[in-house]
Amino acid sequence: xxxxxxxxxxxxxxxxxxxxxxxxxxxxxxxxxxxxxxxxxxxxxxxxxxxxxxxxxxxxxxxxxxxxxxxxxxxxxxxxxxxxxxxxxxxxxxxxxxxxxxxxxxxxxxxxxxxxxxxxxxxxxxxxxxxxxxxxxxxxxxxxxxxxxxxxxxxxxxxxxxxxxxxxxxxxxxxxxxxxxxxxxxxxxxxxxxxxxxxxxxxxxxxxxxxxxxxxxxxxxxxxxxxxxxxxxxxxxxxxxxxxxxxxxxxxxxxxxxxxxxxxxxxxxxxxxxxxxxxxxxxxxxxxxx
Ligand code: AMP
Ligand code: FE
Ligand code: FE
Ligand code: ZN
Numbered sequence: 001x002x003x004x005x006x007x008x009x010x011x012x013x014x015x016x017x018x019x020x021x022x023x024x025x026x027x028x029x030x031x032x033x034x035x036x037x038x039x040x041x042x043x044x045x046x047x048x049x050x051x052x053x054x055x056x057x058x059x060x061x062x063x064x065x066x067x068x069x070x071x072x073x074x075x076x077x078x079x080x081x082x083x084x085x086x087x088x089x090x091x092x093x094x095x096x097x098x099x100x101x102x103x104x105x106x107x108x109x110x111x112x113x114x115x116x117x118x119x120x121x122x123x124x125x126x127x128x129x130x131x132x133x134x135x136x137x138x139x140x141x142x143x144x145x146x147x148x149x150x151x152x153x154x155x156x157x158x159x160x161x162x163x164x165x166x167x168x169x170x171x172x173x174x175x176x177x178x179x180x181x182x183x184x185x186x187x188x189x190x191x192x193x194x195x196x197x198x199x200x201x202x203x204x205x206x207x208x209x210x211x212x213x214x215x216x217x218x219x220x221x222x223x224x225x226x227x228x229x230x231x232x233x234x235x236x237x238x239x240x241x242x243x244x245x246x247x248x249x250x251x252x253x254x255x256x257x258x259x260x261x262x263x264x265x266x267x268x269x270x271x272x273x274x275x276x277x278x279x280x281x282x283x284x285x286x287x288x289x290x
Contacts, residue, residue: 009039010268013067014084014196014224014252016259017043018133019051020071021141023257026051030058030066032257036264040274040286042067042086042252046137047102049090056287066287067274071196072186073102073176076211079204080173081195083182084224087281088191095189102176103137109174110138116170117143117163121152140164141259156259180211180218187219190283194222194250199234209241216245221280226251226267248273 016022017029024032026043033041041064043055052068059066069086088095114125127146132138144159153159163170177185179195186193195215199205212220224230225238226249242249251267254260278286 008065009037010265011040011271011274012038012252012255012265012267013042013069013086013194013250013269013274014044014071014227015041015255015264016045016071016257017051017055018136018257019048020045020137021139021256021259023259026055027058029255029257030055030064031062033264034062034064038064038265040065040067041264042069042084044069044071044084044086046071046139047073047099047106048137049099050135052090059287059289063289065289067278068284068287070099072099072182073106073174074179074182075173075176076179076204076207078173079201079207080176081179081204081208082197083179083186084194084196085182085186086192086194086277087283087286088186088189089283092185092189092283095185095191098177098182098185102174105175107138109172110140110143113140113164113170113172114143114146116172117147121147121150121163123147123150123152141256145259157261179208180214183215183218183220190281192221192277192280193219194224194248194277195220196224197227197229197254198223199225199230199238202231202234205234205237209237212241212245216247220245220247221277222248222250222273224252225249226269227254228262228266229254248276 017026072083074081131145132142144156183193250269253266
């Protein structure tokens with residue numbers, strides 16, 4: 001497949017639908033991406049591939065190329081680290097089992113957080129269920145939506161800055177694999193791992209930098225450098241790390257529909273980087289439109 005069919009417009013490699021914590025269905029998201037003038041979009045819901053089929057159909061219908069992907073939850077020490085994964089075999093047994101385990105852990109963790117919040121606020125688990133599509137990956141954003149629906153906060157972001165912040169005392173972590181294990185799983189499934197927004201907080205960044213050689217050796221393909229939450233100083237360090245370990249640099253919006261201010265295409269990835277990413281993958285190929 002020649003790449004000229006792929007590169008008909010800007011490339012955005014990180015978006016979320018209602019299959020996780022975005023606010024649009026996969027089909028609505030793909031349509032919005034085409035309307036925003038993108039030539040290629042990756043769907044990267046948290047810990048789930050459940051949106052791939054619908055997004056693929058919509059991509060063909062809207063004349064846009066789809067790169068099926070996922071944003072895997074991982075953890076280093078006490079910090080959450082996100083690992084983007086592209087073009088892996090969605091039926092790989094180990095990856096399927098691990099993502100199911102993470103989603104299950106997320107569900108129990110959300111129930112426990114809501115039980116704690118419910119002691120101080122008028123919030124019940126059913127409020128969260130009402131905000132979550134059946135089978136989708138549950139996260140704090142759904143609790144945030146429930147808090148908004150109850151009139152306890154004005155917006156998702158307000159919930160994250162207040163009740164859902166770890167400092168508020170209701171926060172609870174959930175099981176997630178180590179980033180190295182996640183990279184190995186993705187590579188074994190024929191996929192291509194890219195570390196998501198790796199420069200947002202200095203303490204975690206330092207922990208990650210010390211481990212970067214092992215990540216690169218295990219098959220990490222790239223670092224998501226152009227992301228609105230990476231700090232300017234962090235981007236300088238990411239550039240140096242990429243040069244040192246031969247990692248690619250990507251950029252993307254991390255679009256969540258109305259759930260976050262991030263807009264489709266606000267950051268993009270160079271076509272030659274996506275070319276190399278596709279060449280690296282052995283799981284599946286992109287869904288080329290037309
Ligand atoms: P969780 O993984 O359940 O702890 O929730 C974290 C997720 O919430 C991240 O993946 C973000 O997509 C989302 N998120 C974080 N901060 C905000 C915010 N201020 N507004 C909306 N969504 C957010
Ligand atoms: Fe998210
Ligand atoms: Fe993320
Ligand atoms: Zn994301």
